[in-house]
Amino acid sequence: MTKKVIKKEVKKSTPVNDDIDNSSLDRLHKNLDGSLLQKDIGAFQQANDSTANISLDTPEDEIGEHTIDSEKDITDLSKEGLNKIVHKCKFKQEYVDNNIILSVNHLKQYFLFGAGKSKYKLKAVHDVSFQIKQGECFGLVGESGCGKSTTGRSIIRLYKITSGSIYYKGTRISGGYRWNEKEIKFTKIRFNKKKKELSKKLIDNKISKEDFEKELKDAETYRDNVIKIQHAKIKQIKYDNKHVNAKLMREIQMIFQDPVDSLDPRMTVESIISEGLQIQGLHNKAKNHEKVCEALTKVGLIPEYAGRYPHEFSGGQRQRIGIARALVMNPKFLICDEPISALDVSIRAQIINLLNDLKDEMKLSMLFIAHDLSVVKYFCDRIAVMYFGEIVELASSDELFKHPLHPYTKSLLSAIPKPNPRTEKHRIRIQYNPQLAHDYSKEKPKFVEILPGHFILANSVEVIKYQEEIKKLDLANNKK
Numbered sequence: 001m002t003k004k005v006i007k008k009e010v011k012k013s014t015p016v017n018d019d020i021d022n023s024s025l026d027r028l029h030k031n032l033d034g035s036l037l038q039k040d041i042g043a044f045q046q047a048n049d050s051t052a053n054i055s056l057d058t059p060e061d062e063i064g065e066h067t068i069d070s071e072k073d074i075t076d077l078s079k080e081g082l083n084k085i086v087h088k089c090k091f092k093q094e095y096v097d098n099n100i101i102l103s104v105n106h107l108k109q110y111f112l113f114g115a116g117k118s119k120y121k122l123k124a125v126h127d128v129s130f131q132i133k134q135g136e137c138f139g140l141v142g143e144s145g146c147g148k149s150t151t152g153r154s155i156i157r158l159y160k161i162t163s164g165s166i167y168y169k170g171t172r173i174s175g176g177y178r179w180n181e182k183e184i185k186f187t188k189i190r191f192n193k194k195k196k197e198l199s200k201k202l203i204d205n206k207i208s209k210e211d212f213e214k215e216l217k218d219a220e221t222y223r224d225n226v227i228k229i230q231h232a233k234i235k236q237i238k239y240d241n242k243h244v245n246a247k248l249m250r251e252i253q254m255i256f257q258d259p260v261d262s263l264d265p266r267m268t269v270e271s272i273i274s275e276g277l278q279i280q281g282l283h284n285k286a287k288n289h290e291k292v293c294e295a296l297t298k299v300g301l302i303p304e305y306a307g308r309y310p311h312e313f314s315g316g317q318r319q320r321i322g323i324a325r326a327l328v329m330n331p332k333f334l335i336c337d338e339p340i341s342a343l344d345v346s347i348r349a350q351i352i353n354l355l356n357d358l359k360d361e362m363k364l365s366m367l368f369i370a371h372d373l374s375v376v377k378y379f380c381d382r383i384a385v386m387y388f389g390e391i392v393e394l395a396s397s398d399e400l401f402k403h404p405l406h407p408y409t410k411s412l413l414s415a416i417p418k419p420n421p422r423t424e425k426h427r428i429r430i431q432y433n434p435q436l437a438h439d440y441s442k443e444k445p446k447f448v449e450i451l452p453g454h455f456i457l458a459n460s461v462e463v464i465k466y467q468e469e470i471k472k473l474d475l476a477n478n479k480k
Ligand SMILES: Nc1ncnc2c1ncn2[C@@H]1O[C@H](COP(=O)(O)OP(=O)(O)O)[C@@H](O)[C@H]1O
Pocket: 111, 122, 124, 142, 143, 144, 145, 146, 147, 148, 149, 150, 151
């Protein structure tokens, strides 16, 4: 890379490192810019040992694949040592121990459009982290276009994720390495900056020749080690993505948003439902037919419908076919992508009740995606509110309705019609405008735990404001 290009990149990218985990970069900056340049990554790991302990309950502390210091398994920096890790998919025992069935860490999904100068990227999902426990129903709520479906599709591996990682039952099923590539790029840029500074010091006689050489050598070793580790990590991520356990992936099934478009009009109900079984390698027609009939009965349809085509059914029945298609695979984890929003109000309750029964019967864990809070209120144990590719608030259902804090959550709540006509008359619709609602010019927001299990995206000024709001809400509730 020529000097000119590097200069341009520093100018362009260092002020807003939007693609990089800022905290880890800050730490790296401190280590590179300060005089305390460690000789090797081992020392760096020790120095940062406190941050290496990943707390499972606090998403803001979840470091995921982002920092080199969280990586305990790479200690041997020799060529053999770095190659050794590539033959087994990454597994995190702590997820299994903590009963976490699915863990999404710093998920980013960008879509690239165009080419050359008119090339741009759409950040559909930007840094989303959450964990779902065994048997839990987790709701993901937000307006259309905020990236809910993209999150669901990334989990079932319909997309190659841009950055972050997804763990199912402790095994990494999907990983992105954009961050690692950036880390290599920025490490090189920072090294060049450091080298320049050192040369300037040498010219100005502020540093002796020996010190210059020693510091430069240290910086070089550090840079090489970071690059080596990141290359090894990229290799491991590529390996994991390629060697996903198909049997494990079959346990995750998704019910798609649109019951009309998600069913092929030229296939019979039987072939639609049994398609997954055939992909699995089960070609015994009689056995497959039996399974299809069983799935149809489970969702409240009669087995005779198997020979019909999707257009012969109503919207609610088509959604049931979609559910049967997922159930025939005997899932353990079900992603329901707005399963009722395309349906008439009268049959919504039927589908919700059906899903509720299936959840108990099959002991399913669920990710339930919806665009309004009223649907998820009674159905989900915990709810995450998503806005523009980010989670802005996360709490248990009761807690979120008791203490709605984020202006966007309040806006979603104000959109729920009230059953009582008298109170409905006085319902005020709150509009959410992020530019007016937040002032992040001085301090950027972080995902903070404001009450136990209640997380919110806020900066320190807002945290104080929200804490006061909680007190006021509690007072009002006590008076009632
Ligand atoms: N395959 C794709 N290619 C390009 N852009 C996409 C793709 N899928 C989704 N998007 C864009 O990503 C954003 C989020 O979409 P989506 O996840 O479907 O939103 P939601 O389900 O919350 O309504 C939208 O702006 C959408 O246009």
